[in-house]
Amino acid sequence: MSKKVLIVGGVAGGASTAARLRRLDESIEIIMFERSPYISFANCGLPYYIGGTIKDREALLLQTPEAMHARFNIDIRVENEVIDIDPINKTVTVLDIKRSTKYEESYDELVLSPGSTPIKPPIPGIDAKNIFSLWNIPDTDRIKNYVTTHNIKRATVIGGGFIGIEMVENLHDLGVEVDLVEMADQVMAPLDYELAQLIHSHIHSQGVHLHLKNGVQSFSYKQGVTTIKLQDDTSIEADMVILSIGISPNSELGKLAGLNLNKRGGIIVDDHMKTSDPNIYALGDVVEVTEYISGDRAMIPLAGPANKQGRIVANNIAGKDSIYEGSQGTSVAKIFDFTVASTGLNEKTLQRDGHVYGVDYFVSIIQPKSHAGYYPGAYPMTLKLIFNKEGKVLGAQNVGIEGVEKRIDVIASAIRFNGTIYDLQRLELAYAPPYSSAKDPVNMIGFAAENILDNSQEVLLWRDIDQLDLETTVLVDVREDVEVQLGRINGAIHIPVNDLRDRMSELPKDKTIVLYCAVGVRGYIGARILKQAGYTVLNLVGGYTLYKHYSKDYTNPELSPTESLVKEEVGLDGQKLHVSPVISANLEHAIELDACGLQCPGPIMKLATKMPELTDGDVLKVMATDPGFPVDAEAWAKQTGNTYVKSAKEGKSYVSYIQKGGRPNQANVLNQGNGSTQVVFSGDLDKALASMIIANGAVAMGKEVTLFFTFWGLNILRKREKVEVKKSPVEKMFGIMMPRGTSKLKLSQMNMGGMGTAMMHNVMADKNVNTLDDLIASAMAGGVKFVACTMSMDIMGIKKDELIDGVDFGGVAAYLGATEASNHNLFI
Numbered sequence: 001m002s003k004k005v006l007i008v009g010g011v012a013g014g015a016s017t018a019a020r021l022r023r024l025d026e027s028i029e030i031i032m033f034e035r036s037p038y039i040s041f042a043n044c045g046l047p048y049y050i051g052g053t054i055k056d057r058e059a060l061l062l063q064t065p066e067a068m069h070a071r072f073n074i075d076i077r078v079e080n081e082v083i084d085i086d087p088i089n090k091t092v093t094v095l096d097i098k099r100s101t102k103y104e105e106s107y108d109e110l111v112l113s114p115g116s117t118p119i120k121p122p123i124p125g126i127d128a129k130n131i132f133s134l135w136n137i138p139d140t141d142r143i144k145n146y147v148t149t150h151n152i153k154r155a156t157v158i159g160g161g162f163i164g165i166e167m168v169e170n171l172h173d174l175g176v177e178v179d180l181v182e183m184a185d186q187v188m189a190p191l192d193y194e195l196a197q198l199i200h201s202h203i204h205s206q207g208v209h210l211h212l213k214n215g216v217q218s219f220s221y222k223q224g225v226t227t228i229k230l231q232d233d234t235s236i237e238a239d240m241v242i243l244s245i246g247i248s249p250n251s252e253l254g255k256l257a258g259l260n261l262n263k264r265g266g267i268i269v270d271d272h273m274k275t276s277d278p279n280i281y282a283l284g285d286v287v288e289v290t291e292y293i294s295g296d297r298a299m300i301p302l303a304g305p306a307n308k309q310g311r312i313v314a315n316n317i318a319g320k321d322s323i324y325e326g327s328q329g330t331s332v333a334k335i336f337d338f339t340v341a342s343t344g345l346n347e348k349t350l351q352r353d354g355h356v357y358g359v360d361y362f363v364s365i366i367q368p369k370s371h372a373g374y375y376p377g378a379y380p381m382t383l384k385l386i387f388n389k390e391g392k393v394l395g396a397q398n399v400g401i402e403g404v405e406k407r408i409d410v411i412a413s414a415i416r417f418n419g420t421i422y423d424l425q426r427l428e429l430a431y432a433p434p435y436s437s438a439k440d441p442v443n444m445i446g447f448a449a450e451n452i453l454d455n456s457q458e459v460l461l462w463r464d465i466d467q468l469d470l471e472t473t474v475l476v477d478v479r480e481d482v483e484v485q486l487g488r489i490n491g492a493i494h495i496p497v498n499d500l501r502d503r504m505s506e507l508p509k510d511k512t513i514v515l516y517c518a519v520g521v522r523g524y525i526g527a528r529i530l531k532q533a534g535y536t537v538l539n540l541v542g543g544y545t546l547y548k549h550y551s552k553d554y555t556n557p558e559l560s561p562t563e564s565l566v567k568e569e570v571g572l573d574g575q576k577l578h579v580s581p582v583i584s585a586n587l588e589h590a591i592e593l594d595a596c597g598l599q600c601p602g603p604i605m606k607l608a609t610k611m612p613e614l615t616d617g618d619v620l621k622v623m624a625t626d627p628g629f630p631v632d633a634e635a636w637a638k639q640t641g642n643t644y645v646k647s648a649k650e651g652k653s654y655v656s657y658i659q660k661g662g663r664p665n666q667a668n669v670l671n672q673g674n675g676s677t678q679v680v681f682s683g684d685l686d687k688a689l690a691s692m693i694i695a696n697g698a699v700a701m702g703k704e705v706t707l708f709f710t711f712w713g714l715n716i717l718r719k720r721e722k723v724e725v726k727k728s729p730v731e732k733m734f735g736i737m738m739p740r741g742t743s744k745l746k747l748s749q750m751n752m753g754g755m756g757t758a759m760m761h762n763v764m765a766d767k768n769v770n771t772l773d774d775l776i777a778s779a780m781a782g783g784v785k786f787v788a789c790t791m792s793m794d795i796m797g798i799k800k801d802e803l804i805d806g807v808d809f810g811g812v813a814a815y816l817g818a819t820e821a822s823n824h825n826l827f828i
């Protein structure tokens, strides 16, 4: 006798089970229950119908009950809700919603694919009529209807997951001003924070207001407006609110049937998708699955796994032995111009499970182009790979404009086949200039990862750079001058990578050298040069670009919207730009410069090279595919005395208009710096006085002053009292012969056995001139940085404890770093 199979849920998992089952066995009786009026609809397309990208509502309905019945001979009962299961007698109770009647149906095998439901926590005011969740077609109709009939100007989306972010974009596309509130410190949970920051930047650049690390306290509705009170006590007003803060599995039926559930209510299944009851299968959002890489149990609610599990359930019911090996969470989303995709484990999960960076796993980040740079339309992407010490690939994340998901799909395949970073290197992927590079980004990330594992480059992560101890490390910026003008990491000295071979003697060998460039490539080249010359070198992963994003607060409303792309004509201050008629006229005749396909610093270098060819007043229109270019161009214009007019989006290009001239050349001001530096070499009283007088004067003028005490100058900093420290006999001799502190310093001339020096002290007292101690104290109070040269201290046997409090210890590199921001440098 043929089997009778009941299926609960008629969308992703349920419908694919039903269709496969029929294809395998014509004789099985299949009944599919769906409580809503629709089966097999495109959940994933719902936000785009609301935003208008999908115009035709019918396009969302992939299958009608009638069509599916005609094709597959399945008894489809919409608006029929299964409300109970009797696993002993193998029956279900069904509520016919339209007729409000109940009936029973028996089964041989039961399949549960009831999906999940958006979470709606008991927040005061959450039932207001302008607060919505998006999950199915009726939700979509309600939201679309409200948007069209209520003249929505401002909306708030609560929750920065996939659906929340898609709704942000779609509401924004409708011309609505959008706030996005997220309780965590980042949106898009599958990403690690530093990649999520790229998304924050992009969302911010569209004019969306981001509220991170902030939950909702309450909602209050009044005359069409809901006021959302956040946990930090600030409030947002919105004409409508979309709640998208997570989902919970629809496992009530499983509970009623006594099936084994996990803590989150997920139904536990074996690798055949069978529940703890031998005649009940479950799949889709409602089940707990095996996380493919770690082997841990997890809830991974995605359409791909649900559909594939449907095939496996059907196979097993039809007598095939079919196993589900687990989900790895491969996902992709469109966020305005960006595509964000990921697969496998992220660092957050690894760390949560006790795995340690640098021991249990490693990371590499590269920023390659989507295809050959010389072919138009190449865009940069930020690709992160996580792998273990054997080279096994654990996960990947990618953010960019083109070719993003293609790379993640390749890496997802590698993970499926237990691939390693060496496999990624070896993959032979399709190449022609419009599609990729001869070494595809996937190959490249494999190479970069190997460089880390075989120690040909040691790396430092963006998150560790602010904690660098500049006493033991020297931070070197190896970018070109024009890039450095646009910003750099505090404390870095600047040696362009091409100068590194000639200038490496400036770098101490007893310290760790940390190199950084824009994205990590030149840093790597520099690291190889220095490493082969015997230095200990680290290269900053992801370079300055990633660090810059990592350390920026995109929730700050003060942050200029030009931080990436200006849609309106606004300046750095966020105010609308007054575009003079002259500029407007010149805009039409702007000279075009194509910097598409070039990656930072390419576009800015091209701009800097082109500008001298123009005459004052000319406007240059620069097209770039690097999304960071408008920010760089604006900063560059400001630094170089040119006028940044506006930026705009043309297709997928970022266009910046810059007029030649029209502003004071900030670069000159900047290059001169506002610092004052001195090498205090001498330990003579008069020279020490001169040094302190200049330092105090410079502070009074608002300058940042650094004094670098070396050799005899160190004696100025010695404490008067004898300090017990361990010294070699030679060091002790030095200590005895050298003056201990300011009171023992002598005049450089006319000392006359100490008489001249004593006279000088008297004259200074008579004339009310501050003593050297007073001058030192006031300089320190004014913020003058006293740096004792550690190399000289070592030679002269002076120990840290012997020097007065408030002194920093550093090497020549720390001092050279300060000189770069200085407009004069004295040797005393």
Ligand code: FAD
Residues within 6 Å of the ligand: 008, 009, 010, 011, 012, 013, 014, 033, 034, 035, 036, 043, 044, 045, 046, 047, 080, 081, 082, 083, 113, 114, 115, 116, 134, 135, 136, 162, 163, 250, 253, 283, 284, 285, 286, 301, 302, 303, 304, 306
């Ligand atoms: P569903 O497809 O949700 O189907 C469950 C069905 O069961 C529902 O129609 C429900 O009405 C019905 N049901 C529940 N209980 C009963 C009952 N007792 N009796 C009868 N019927 C019942 N995933 C991706 O991978 N990529 C995306 O881009 C993506 N975008 C999404 C966008 C939106 C707006 C939404 C809502 C989801 C999105 N998803 C996406 C998630 C994906 O749709 C789900 O993971 C997938 O549909 C889960 O399949 P399922 O069969 O478990 O549940």
